Amino acid sequence: MMPLAVAAYTATSAMGHGLAAQRETLESMRSGLRPNDFGSAPLPCWIGRVDGLEQAALPAEHTRWECRNNRLAWLGLNQDGFLARVQQARQRHGANRIGLFVGTSTSSIGATEEAYRRLDADGNFPADMQRPAIHAPHSLAAFVAAALGLEGPCLTVSTACSSSAKVFASAQRMIALGLIDAAVVGGVDTLCDSVLFGFNALELVSTQPCRPFDVARDGISIGEAAGFALLQRVEAAPQAPRLLGYGEASDAHHMSTPHPQGLGAGLALHAALARAGLEAAQVDYLNLHGTASQKNDEVEAALVSRTFPATTRASSTKGFTGHTLGASGILEATVALQAIEHGLVPGNLGGDTPDPACGPSFAWRNEHQPVRVALSNSFGFGGNNACLAFAAAGFAA
Amino acid sequence: MSALRIHVEGVGLWSPQLGDFDALRSLLDGGSPPPPPARPAAARMAPNERRRAPESVLLAVEVAGQAVAMSGREAASLACVFASSHGEQSITDYMCATLAHSPTELSPTRFHNSVHNAPVGYWTIAVGCHEPSTAVCAHRASFGAGLLEAAGQVLAEQRPVLLVCADTAGSGPLGKVIGGEQPFACALVLAPAAGPATRARLDIQLNAGGEGTDLAPPLSGWRAGNASAEALPLLAMLARGTGRCQLAAGPRLGLQIDTEAVA
Numbered sequence: 001m002m003p004l005a006v007a008a009y010t011a012t013s014a015m016g017h018g019l020a021a022q023r024e025t026l027e028s029m030r031s032g033l034r035p036n037d038f039g040s041a042p043l044p045c046w047i048g049r050v051d052g053l054e055q056a057a058l059p060a061e062h063t064r065w066e067c068r069n070n071r072l073a074w075l076g077l078n079q080d081g082f083l084a085r086v087q088q089a090r091q092r093h094g095a096n097r098i099g100l101f102v103g104t105s106t107s108s109i110g111a112t113e114e115a116y117r118r119l120d121a122d123g124n125f126p127a128d129m130q131r132p133a134i135h136a137p138h139s140l141a142a143f144v145a146a147a148l149g150l151e152g153p154c155l156t157v158s159t160a161c162s163s164s165a166k167v168f169a170s171a172q173r174m175i176a177l178g179l180i181d182a183a184v185v186g187g188v189d190t191l192c193d194s195v196l197f198g199f200n201a202l203e204l205v206s207t208q209p210c211r212p213f214d215v216a217r218d219g220i221s222i223g224e225a226a227g228f229a230l231l232q233r234v235e236a237a238p239q240a241p242r243l244l245g246y247g248e249a250s251d252a253h254h255m256s257t258p259h260p261q262g263l264g265a266g267l268a269l270h271a272a273l274a275r276a277g278l279e280a281a282q283v284d285y286l287n288l289h290g291t292a293s294q295k296n297d298e299v300e301a302a303l304v305s306r307t308f309p310a311t312t313r314a315s316s317t318k319g320f321t322g323h324t325l326g327a328s329g330i331l332e333a334t335v336a337l338q339a340i341e342h343g344l345v346p347g348n349l350g351g352d353t354p355d356p357a358c359g360p361s362f363a364w365r366n367e368h369q370p371v372r373v374a375l376s377n378s379f380g381f382g383g384n385n386a387c388l389a390f391a392a393a394g395f396a397a
Numbered sequence: 398m399s400a401l402r403i404h405v406e407g408v409g410l411w412s413p414q415l416g417d418f419d420a421l422r423s424l425l426d427g428g429s430p431p432p433p434p435a436r437p438a439a440a441r442m443a444p445n446e447r448r449r450a451p452e453s454v455l456l457a458v459e460v461a462g463q464a465v466a467m468s469g470r471e472a473a474s475l476a477c478v479f480a481s482s483h484g485e486q487s488i489t490d491y492m493c494a495t496l497a498h499s500p501t502e503l504s505p506t507r508f509h510n511s512v513h514n515a516p517v518g519y520w521t522i523a524v525g526c527h528e529p530s531t532a533v534c535a536h537r538a539s540f541g542a543g544l545l546e547a548a549g550q551v552l553a554e555q556r557p558v559l560l561v562c563a564d565t566a567g568s569g570p571l572g573k574v575i576g577g578e579q580p581f582a583c584a585l586v587l588a589p590a591a592g593p594a595t596r597a598r599l600d601i602q603l604n605a606g607g608e609g610t611d612l613a614p615p616l617s618g619w620r621a622g623n624a625s626a627e628a629l630p631l632l633a634m635l636a637r638g639t640g641r642c643q644l645a646a647g648p649r650l651g652l653q654i655d656t657e658a659v660a
Contacts, residue, residue, distance in 0.1 A: 116493035158513035173553035198508035248529035250521040382518025
């Protein structure tokens with residue numbers, strides 16, 4: 001496929017606000033997880049919470065979009081000079097020639113939950129919650145479009161935990177077809193009762209910090225994050241890292257359990273390699289979905305073993321951030337991009353006693369080495385699988 | 398920029414008044430098609446799955462099954478783009494009400510059925526589809542934005558795509574805020590090239606217009622009552638065979654669609 005330049009990118013999560021904080025947290029192998037202090041009756045688990053959201057009100061002109069998820073979106077957009085880069089692209093290409101593709105699993109449902117906690121005597125939403133736009137899953141994309149002043153194609157992808165990986169594919173197709181000249185892609189999900197109590201009901205939440213690929217792993221830790229990237233044609237940013245390929249596939253197996261042989265995950269990974277024109281052995285780093293659920297990690301470890309040589313280094317970074325659900329695709333794409341930019345293979349934090357199913361590719365501690373090609377896996381409920389392939393500027397497959 | 402040219406091979410439709418695309422054609426020809434049974438048949442699902450499935454899944458599977466049958470394509474061979482403005486409203490209502498009072502009693506099944514990609518997940522499972530599948534939304538413009546995403550896949554990847562757009566009626570306190578008077582679902586099977594199953598050719602141009610083409614009653618009322626029914630200008634044009642319509646793909650983005658019937 002036609003590669004694209006990742007001309008700018010940014011991330012905000014429990015690792016910190018912006019890329020410098022993220023890199024420092026990764027370098028120090030320090031987890032951003034904390035005991036659950038979210039909500040009025042917190043479950044006994046650990047969470048990846050972003051500091052400062054409670055004080056980060058939206059600017060006055062965006063008050064109608066107020067909610068935790070849009071606050072995190074705005075906080076994220078304000079890191080790493082990202083807003084200015086989008087403004088430059090808008091001036092260069094025009095507001096209607098820049099697409100916006102964002103992934104989210106629950107968007108601003110936290111605001112809907114709050115409205116239900118505060119129903120009036122007649123059973124209606126309180127006056128300050130009578131805002132239909134924030135009670136729709138498109139709330140995030142609609143807010144970001146308004147905040148960035150973009151008027152091109154604008155789409156929410158909501159395929160659970162693969163959402164903000166798949167936005168790269170949508171953007172690439174529309175740029176390749178000439179419908180747009182650039183795209184802002186990204187994703188935001190925030191802590192809310194729906195996911196904390198929902199995953200708890202499925203018995204998928206650990207009472208400890210999550211331990212991806214550890215033999216004693218017993219569930220996920222839920223986190224929140226915002227991440228964005230600006231995609232342009234390579235000529236517009238020749239020195240930037242590239243999106244080389246993407247792959248998408250469906251398990252057709254079960255709504256909340258991965259295919260036991262990782263069928264869809266493997267199809268997505270091989271589709272990404274094929275579109276990028278890569279052999280598996282050319283991959284230097286693979287950021288794994290690695291949620292620390294029993295089943296995901298078992299299936300994904302086997303996929304790594306049967307696909308890659310030991311020279312491909314692999315790790316999950318959810319021990320740093322928790323599982324940020326619909327934001328994990330973009331968050332971990334930024335980890336893969338930082339791996340390329342800084343030659344940092346982040347260690348698989350939390351895997352103190354590796355599952356014997358994990359082969360020699362696993363990087364249990366940080367490694368410093370040139371990374372020219374990095375992949376990122378993202379898998380979601382409903383058997384929805386995506387894989388992204390990135391490479392350093394100038395890399396030729 | 399030249400138009401995006403795609404080909405329609407199948408059309409599915411379900412609402413409380415219209416059980417399929419033929420019913421819409423009959424209505425527009427002045428007929429009085431009989432309303433379908435109250436619950437979509439969703440025949441492509443296994444009976445045990447169908448009994449437990451939320452309404453949004455039944456709606457999507459019903460219209461997907463109709464469109465795929467008309468196209469003659471193998472269901473498992475089609476990439477899937479499933480759009481919905483609000484997903485399963487009754488589950489959102491249930492979850493928010495339960496979380497407000499007794500959060501630890503939340504049903505795990507209803508939680509995993511609450512994801513926006515539940516309908517496309519159940520569809521891929523029902524038909525054994527391993528192709529790419531996605532679930533998208535753009536509020537009132539979900540059909541237009543979903544059509545653009547589907548056209549992008551059809552043309553950039555040169556593959557047939559199943560597009561579904563479905564919304565349930567509003568439910569509970571949430572429903573009073575976001576509206577939704579009745580369910581509506583539709584589906585198209587879209588292909589890059591003309592073939593023996595082609596029924597119509599679509600030429601799509603992006604423009605700055607945000608409003609959909611005017612409709613006459615009763616279609617105008619159905620559209621006002623469900624975000625997915627924003628598809629009706631295109632569906633009506635497909636029923637007539639030839640013409641031009643406008644759909645919203647966003648607040649300041651429109652799709653101008655020229656349709657040519659292919660016999």
